[in-house]
Amino acid sequence: MGYLRNLLNAATGQKPQASTTYDLSNMSTEQIREFLRIGGGGMETASGAHVSESSAMRVAAAWRSVNIISGVMGSLPIDLIRREAEDRRVPAVNHPLRRVLTVKPNQWQTPNEFRRMMQAHLLLRGNAYALKVMAADRVLALIPLHPDRVGVEQLDDYSIEYKVSLKGGQYLRLQQKDVFHLRGMSLDGIKGLSVLSHMRESLGIALQAERTSARLMQNGQFVGGVLSHPGKLSAEAHSRLKASIDEKHAGADNAGKNLLLEEGMAFAPVSMTATDMQFLQQRDFQRYDIAMFFGVPPHMLGATEKTTSWGSGIEQQGIGFVTYTLNDWIKIWEEACKRDLIPEREWDTHDVRMFTQGLMRGDARARWEAHVKGLQWGVISPDEVRALEDMNPRPDGLGGVYYDPPNTAGGEPEGDGDEPKETSSAPGV
Structure with missing residues (x-):
């Protein structure tokens, strides 16, 4: 292993690091790619940057996009629902899968941690896998598998086989019934498309822009002007000026310091050049480009230059985020859970549901x-409202009453009847 490492260091011109050790037998494909730095799997970009999972997450816009979507999918309320009749649905209490989904998916993760990680895999790799721990046809636990260690193949009988690379170098072949598979957009119906590989050029430009900025901060001079001399600068003055600039005015820590000039030299400040402006615009464009790949409104990434930063504009973008981005991921989770986790004999009576009402938790007024609208129209009762707010039923026992809609109670409806008449006070909760 040491010989291989020294050979790679010699080929890349890097100095050997005696304190670092590697175990290739326990590395995933992604880790080996990062170690070799050869951009395997088409991950080397035209900009010269090597894009991997770890390097992609160093781009602020990509990190924030993945963190927002994964965080929402991890925190949304989820439950296993049993249909007792076409118009009656209740939580499937005491069902073993409900405990896996809402209490303990495995020995070391909470449901939020498990779903956040699986959603991050789904966003970056297009696939998320978990090994099912079964007792008969019941799922007792879900063991996450890194997508870089899983190969997917469709057999002649159209079933799917999974080949998992274990840490010791062995391979484990799993049947479709053994794996919980979340699949993103796919062109073959077998494996989801990797967002990371398709957006590698955008990420590569962003990574190179970050590197350029860092180099500028380290080596750039921030005098912001031009020095002029009425005649010819003497060699001694030139040497002193050069040493002063290199030692006292280079780098971000010395930005804004004044120069000490001699022999009648003059300093003329200059404004930002067109090249500087183009560089800043390029970095700003990358935020919008990355946000587009993930379907995240730009204002959530701090990009508000091209839209209003408050009011109904932001509100409508938030609604669009739920409608066009989150709903897609929610449907993928719900349908994959039903296909892979619920026994086929229970497909007609059980469903997994994720509730977007949880997104209103931070907006007390809208909630x-x-x-109030639901109470006025008789859709929900006071006790049901109290349950949604994690409150106990009314102590007087009257919380189960469904109120008559205001435009039908005690007379003819006023107006066109499309909206309930506003009342001075809401029904008692």
């Missing part, structure tokens, strides 16, 4: 306005 309570929705409650």
Whole structure:
């Protein structure tokens, strides 16, 4: 192993690091690619940057996009629902899968941690896998598998086989019934497309821009002007000026310091050049480009230059985020859970549901306005509202009453009847 490492260091011109050790037998494909730095799997970009999972997450816009979507998918309320009749649905209490989904997916992760990690794999790799721990046809636990260690193949009978690379170098072949598979957009229906590989050029430009900025901060001079001399600068003055600039005015820590000039030299400040402006615009464009790949509104990444930063514009973008981005991921989770985790004999009576009402937890005004509308129209009862707010039923026992809609109670409806008449106070909760 030491010989291989020294050979790679010699080929790349890097100095050997005696304190670092590597175990290729326990590395995933992604880790080996990062170690070799050869951009395997088409991950070397035209900009010269090598894009990997770890380097991609060093781009602020990519990190924030993955963190936002994964965080929302991890925190949304989820439950296993049993249909007792076409119009009656109740939580499937005491079902073993409900405990896996809502309490303990495995020995070391919470449901939030498990779903966040699986969603991050799904966003970056297009696939997320977990090994099912079974007792008969019941799922008792879900063991996550890194997508770089899993190969997918469709057999002649159209079943799917998974080949998992273990840490010791061995391979484990799993049947479709043994794996929980979340699949993103796919062109073959077998394996999801890797977002990371398709957006590698955008990420490569962003990584190179970050590197350029870092080099500028390290080596650039921030005098912001031009020096002029009325005649010819003497060799001694030139040497002193050069030493002063290199030692006292280079780098970010010395930005803004004044120069000490001699022999009648003059300093003329200059504004930002067109090249500087183009560089900044390029970095700003990359945020919008990366946000487009993930379907995240730019304002969530701090990009508000091309849109209003408050009011109904932001509100509509937030609604669009739920409608066009989150709903897609929610459907993928719900349908994959039903296909892979619920026994086929229970498909007609059980469903996994994720509830977007949880997204309103931070907006108390909108949440309570929705409650009041539901109470006024007799859709929900006070006790049901209290349950949604994690409160106990009314102590007087009257919380199960469904109120008559205001435009039908005690007379003819006023107006066109499309909206309930506003009342001075909401029904008692």
